[in-house]
Amino acid sequence: MRRSRNQRRRGWARRDAEAAVAATALTALLGDAYLAGDGAALARLLGPDVHLVVDRGGGGAALPVAAGPACAVALLRCVLGEPSTLRLEARPMNGRSGLVASRGGQVVAVAVPSGTAGAVDHLWVVADPAKLQHWG
Numbered sequence: 001m002r003r004s005r006n007q008r009r010r011g012w013a014r015r016d017a018e019a020a021v022a023a024t025a026l027t028a029l030l031g032d033a034y035l036a037g038d039g040a041a042l043a044r045l046l047g048p049d050v051h052l053v054v055d056r057g058g059g060g061a062a063l064p065v066a067a068g069p070a071c072a073v074a075l076l077r078c079v080l081g082e083p084s085t086l087r088l089e090a091r092p093m094n095g096r097s098g099l100v101a102s103r104g105g106q107v108v109a110v111a112v113p114s115g116t117a118g119a120v121d122h123l124w125v126v127a128d129p130a131k132l133q134h135w136g
Contacts, residue, residue: 020097024090027097027113030120031088034076042076043069047119054079057128072123079127080109100135107135 026045033041046069053065054075065075080086080101086108089100098112109127113120126132 024097027090030113031099035083037083039073042073045120046072047121050120051122053124055126055128057130079125107132
């Protein structure tokens with residue numbers, strides 16, 4: 001039996017909605033693990049071949065780092081700093097779920113994870129003060 005075009009569209013919309021819910025949950029888990037200072041839980045949320053891209057500005061291009069979970073956790077700690085003084089807020093960013101990191105009311109970074117099967121495969125972090133001005 002052939003499915004109608006409308007049935008296919010509804011199926012695609014349902015899969016897209018399910019993927020968005022899963023991405024939002026994964027983003028929340030990532031933020032919770034970071035704020036808890038739980039490096040092991042954070043590493044478990046990152047895929048084995050996670051790519052971390054950090055844009056700190058300074059005129060250079062942001063380049064991906066094929067980091068792996070342990071290295072990605074260390075790099076995140078370098079960029080975001082001490083979890084106890086950080087506030088993370090989940091927000092939609094360009095149609096995706098992301099995290100806004102702030103310290104003392106000042107936005108210090110935004111992070112957008114993407115992944116499949118419950119693990120982050122790619123994490124883009126912008127910590128360039130010039131690019132963060134509109135987030136304040």
